[in-house]
Amino acid sequence: MGKSTIFNSLTGMHQHTGNWPGKTVANATGKATINSKDFLFVDIPGTYSLMSNSEEEEIARDYICFGNPDATVVVVDSTCLERNLNLLFQIMEMTENVILCVNLLDEAKKKKIKIDIKKLSEDLGIPVVGTTAKKKRTLENLKQTIYKVCIGEITPKPNKVIYEKIIEDGIEDVKTALDEVVKLEGKEHYKNDFLRWVAIKLIDGENKILNSIKKNTKLQIDYPKITRKVEEVRKKLQDQGITEKNFKDKIVSNILYKSEEICKKVCIFENENYTYRDRKIDKILTSKVFGIPIMIIFLAVIFWLTIVGSNYPSNLLFSFFGWIQDKLIELAIFIKLPEWISNMLIFGVYQTLTWVISVMLPPMAIFFPLFTFLEDLGYLPRIAFNTDKFFKKACCTGKQMITMCMGFGCNACGVTGCRIIDSPRERLIAILTNNFIPCNGRFPFLISVATIFIAGAYGGGSSILATLSVITIILIGIFLTLIISKILSKTILKGMPSSFVLELPPYRKPQIGKILVRSIFDRTLFILMRAIKIAAPAGLIIWLLANIGINGETLLNIIANFFDPFAKIMGLDGYILTAFVLGIPANEIVLPIILMCYLKSNMLIDMEDTFAIGEILRQNGWTIITAINVMIFTVLHFPCSTTLLTIKKETGSLKWTIWSFIIPTACGIVICILTNFIYHICIV
Amino acid sequence: MTLNQLKLENEGKILNIGCSENIKRRLLDLGLVKNTNIIPVLISPSGDPKAFEVRGTLIAIREEDTKKIEIKI
Structure with missing residues (x-):
């Protein structure tokens, strides 16, 4: 959240921002010069996740995977870091050059949440920058980090989520098969991380993502050798009670547990009742009588x-x-x-x-x-x-x-x-x-x-x-x-029957200008x-x-x-x-x-x-x-x-x-x- | 018991989400997995949906879906 604001500050563009996720629907681009080097920024749709296949998520995922960005900046709301780390881990699964931007530090401060940025960076293995959109200095810091990652001065080494042994073994098996096919075809420029991600998606069998991979890369994922391996792994998993249905749940839960674990280490809630003010306002604004x-x-x-x-x-x-x-x-x-x-x-x-x-x-x-x-x-x-x-x-x-x-x-x-x-x-x-x-x-x-x-x-x-x-x-x-x-x-x-699952974001002081x-x-x-x-x-x-x-x-x-x-x-x-x-x-x-x-x-x-x-x-x-x-x-x-x-x-x-x-x-x-x-x- | 039976301001722990596939996915994205703590905090003026505190965020869910979420206290 606050992603479009960061994007606008970086590029001086006026992408409309709103206090709810999912505002950006198509990719917007903007240019900026850092240390006399030209950068092209692409604002991709904000989502919670890259796994539920909504239109925005597809656009976002396809860009990160196949758009060959030099670096991906993930902007998260510091007041609900834990939930947002979920997205970060999903992105770190696809690509290496990730920078985390912990935004709205001023809001966090108001709610008496302290975040240990340095420790967070160590635990994640990637550069982390804390920002406050109103403070220019914090944005300068972000720009410099982007610059350093792009020219290779900093190489992020993301600490990925490690799944249960049986799943990890399966991923490794499929990845080995992928590696062989890639070598055979002489297309060795695929990064390890990317192939690992493809392996997970192959086991998961999500057709939309797989079609997207087929469309955007030359990777031969239909190759009989791979298909056979995937079947084999799935069978093994099934014997251990991991079915097609709950495989993804396992993946998602693992990511969330990892987020929870990291958050516990780096966040200090000095005021346990930090949502107290918001709740009090909400009680009135949604009350039976006054709402x-x-x-x-x-x-x-x-x-x-x-x-x-x-x-x-x-x-x-x-x-x-x-x-x-x-x-x-x-x-x-x-x-x-x-x-x-x-x-x-x-x-x-x-x-x-x-x-x-x-x-x-x-x-x-x-x-x-x-x-x-x-x-x-x-x-x-x-x-x-x-x-x-x-x-x-x-x-x-x-x-x-x-x-x-x-x-x-x-x-x-x-x-x-x-x-x-x-x-x-x-x-x-x-x-x-x-x-x-x-x-x-x-x-x-x-x-x-x-x-x-x-x-x-x-x-x-x-x-x-x-x-x-x-x-x-x-x-x-x-x-x-x-x-x-x-x-x-x-x-x-x-x-389809109607659905309604909606996040009610924290109240924010509007920026009049x-x-x-x-x-x-x-x-x-x-x-x-x-x-x-x-x-x-x-x-x-x-x-x-x-x-x-x-x-x-x-x-x-x-x-x-x-x-x-x-x-x-x-x-x-x-x-x-x-x-x-x-x-x-x-x-x-x-x-x-x-x-x-x-x-x-x-x-x-x-x-x-x-x-x-x-x-x-x-x-x-x-x-x-x-x-x-x-x-x-x-x-x-x-x-x-x-x-x-x-x-x-x-x-x-x-x-x-x-x-x-x-x-x-x-x-x-x-x-x-x-x-x-x-x-x-x-x-x- | 199921989530819709949980009283306001009482904490529960999620055991299983039995909602339809796309809602389940969305709930997972929002951080509702097994063993997550969940507290109902708001009721909309017309009684449905309710809003729940999960992992420091506030999430509104309809009763027809909370009926399918198993919890323990």
Whole structure:
């Protein structure tokens, strides 16, 4: 843990870090120069082990084994050294040039854990460096050690785990056979350690690893001589009660016992109750009475800060871009650009583009740092812990709740966040249902409509009613997430039962500076760039539709009229539905498009005054039922284009992207038709 | 007895893990092997899962899995 932080400090890169394992999914690389020698660092996924064959572990294992690194730095959390040594021993089994980096020494100090680094290094037979990410000096030490190992000044001699005699004999037998084959083939460049590791894997018979060995090396492990030897050894082991099933357990247990033994020697727990503070906090945050309310309060505060806080910067951006727009118009006149071209570029492309930036940037720039703060603190796994039961009933995992919380900020981010879910089936469910959670872009619209029609209907001052209606809509979204997840896992995504084994990491003091940089660069700007790419062409299309006409009627009108009969069944009208379709680049522009249509304007319209908006909407036939249906459809419709692109990227499949489009849209249409129907029956 | 019967703050020792293969693997990775001490310390608001202290770390496991972990006190 803390691996990505170390990687970033070494290379100056901004790999996103979070307080849970398994953040890095693909290998990231970065360069650094130590003593005027260039080094290439590869950040491989963090795992607990290299034996359970999850996607990250495979990537990590393949890189260590076959990527020919000059050295492998294993970063472990000093506050739970024992558990992490497990991984170290597994890596030392595959490769020799290992450096152990005992990170978060400051946290250990706080918990009064003392680690004898020198003794640890002696016992392990490899260089060990203690680091504190905040202290530059400790990192310099790590750099120098890496340098020395790479140029051969230090040669690590790992003390491997020695297994029971019978197993060791078996390993030796298979290794001898391997040695002979290697010699025969004249490929003597395989290291002893590597061959020993291959021998263990051969006895174990793990096909995935063996296939990987076949694919990445020229080692002939299918050679009859070897296969025969392996069979022989397995038989011998079986006679001693070591079956195929418990062979691996023996290996893992031995490694763990060894870790335990070493830890006892090098760690001193001056305060036996070192987890006391964490437990005390946990007792409150996961308590029966307060656990869930506290979670809701945390999230509510974040949303509130986001919505209130982004108003002012949004307006500032609007006026700034508006000012540039005026200058652009002047410029167009000055260079005598034909009016239709300048209108198309300025009122079409430029205006939509800047609109999307102005409305998207501030809320994300506020939401993500706050969310990353909770993440860094270590609170998110507790959310999963608190809510797992509900998700278990829906045949998925509590981790889905974390991705849903991210979805409140931005569904595209929520979809990316689904990487934390191990099981491919559960990950897909989480991706497909993420859009049921209204993101930042849909919130203000929901609030406006609720304020105008629901609070407004019952006289002024009933903002509580508006708030309640927004909360109801969100709860419907969450409820549907669970229902749809359940339906998916019973139909098109049948398969392995859900599982939930999750580490709740120690609480950590968040590093504010890093949070700001990371959340803004990795999340906010990343998403914004994707949105911009789509907003520009979409702006052009919207402008063309509003300005090109057949027989005096704009294309926009024609489309709206086409949708109208269907939209009426849903309790909406043609313009609203058209606005949702055209609003696909960003949900924020749905309301401006609606206003543009109603006012027969040929460009997007921004209005500050909710009262004035209300008047326009009422004049165009909106009633309370229109408002309710609009709110429902806002939560339940196709994901925005950025999210769709992200889903395509994450699943790598067009099929699932289409499903993610159809599922929420179908729900929205059905529910809107139902509410409309029920409302009209009740009224009549 | 099995792990789900162990009372909060009481220590047990793991005898056998009878969970399905992939969960068993994951538990082994997290350090749950024979003779490891384990203490239930937290219960989620809805009663399941529970969190256990194992080798200085905190690990949440569902009841359906703790039922299959044999322990002794």
